[in-house]
Amino acid sequence: xxxxxxxSCMMLGLFSLAVxxxxxxxxxxxxxxVKEGSYAFGVNxxxxxxxxxxDLDLQAFFQGVNDSASDKVEKSEQExxxxxxxxxxxxxQMAEKKAAMAGEENKKKGExxxxxxxxxxxxxxxxxxxxxxxxxxxxxxxxxxxxxxxTHYEGKLIDGTIFDSSYKRGAPATFGVNQVIAGWTEALxxxxxxxxxxLYIPSDLAYGANPRxxxxxxxxxxxxxxxxxxxxxx
Numbered sequence: 001x002x003x004x005x006x007x008s009c010m011m012l013g014l015f016s017l018a019v020x021x022x023x024x025x026x027x028x029x030x031x032x033x034v035k036e037g038s039y040a041f042g043v044n045x046x047x048x049x050x051x052x053x054x055d056l057d058l059q060a061f062f063q064g065v066n067d068s069a070s071d072k073v074e075k076s077e078q079e080x081x082x083x084x085x086x087x088x089x090x091x092x093q094m095a096e097k098k099a100a101m102a103g104e105e106n107k108k109k110g111e112x113x114x115x116x117x118x119x120x121x122x123x124x125x126x127x128x129x130x131x132x133x134x135x136x137x138x139x140x141x142x143x144x145x146x147x148x149x150x151t152h153y154e155g156k157l158i159d160g161t162i163f164d165s166s167y168k169r170g171a172p173a174t175f176g177v178n179q180v181i182a183g184w185t186e187a188l189x190x191x192x193x194x195x196x197x198x199l200y201i202p203s204d205l206a207y208g209a210n211p212r213x214x215x216x217x218x219x220x221x222x223x224x225x226x227x228x229x230x231x232x233x234x
Contacts, residue, residue: 053098054091103209103219110203110222113158117200126190130183131200135226138194143177143232149188150174150231156224163216172230181206183223191229199225 049056067073075083118125122133143149152172154165166173177188183201191197203209203220211217 053095099209099219106218106222107203107220110158110220113222114200114202123200126186128182128186128205129202130186130205132187132190133198133200134195135198136194136196138192138196138229140193140229141232142190142192143188143229144234145178145185145189146234147177147188148174148233149177149229150233152228152230154226157217158222158224161216184225184227187227188229191227193229193232196226196228199223199227201225 064073073080114129114131117123117131120133123131124133125131150172151174152166154162154167156162162168177185180188181201183199183205186205187197187199201223203222206221206223207215207217209219211219211221217223
């Protein structure tokens with residue numbers, strides 16, 4: 001997050017230099033392109049900050065912009081660096097707190113969902129807590145932990161949000177049975193070629209408290225997959 005913020009600030013600085021250079025070399029383009037572009041850049045910059053959860057003191061921010069533009073910065077490089085480091089630490093603490101709160105909420109919702117789902121007709125629960133439902137039974141061979149499999153699948157959150165789908169990409173996916181999340185590794189070794197199952201995977205068998213950065217999957221999220229086992233290669 002902090003690196004992205006720094007990059008945005010660097011871009012703002014480069015943009016400011018370009019504007020100054022244009023002012024010195026030639027008048028603004030017809031329709032005041034610089035003014036409109038500057039406004040658009042400001043909107044984009046702030047949208048980027050908000051999307052990262054960065055809460056800026058706008059008065060201080062614009063004072064810094066103006067002071068730098070007019071060469072009136074009163075703080076030393078050491079003071080500015082110290083301020084950046086302190087801000088980075090504060091942002092990191094806020095991000096960790098937010099993630100922890102989201103993780104607790106997701107875990108509670110996931111546990112409630114799985115408890116109710118376990119009572120539904122056709123749903124089976126393994127010792128690990130993995131739940132599955134056979135939608136269509138196949139008759140082919142069963143993969144082992146070292147097999148490669150070809151599958152079609154769709155993954156979604158318990159609120160119905162689809163986060164991944166080989167169907168939408170228009171092509172099945174091939175991978176090793178032991179190269180995926182634990183819930184998949186377990187389920188695949190219970191399936192046969194031609195099977196179509198629904199998987200209900202607790203967070204500790206999925207991505208746990210640390211999902212992939214940028215993913216719509218939150219910390220401690222319970223996941224639901226529709227999976228079709230097309231082919232097994234030993």
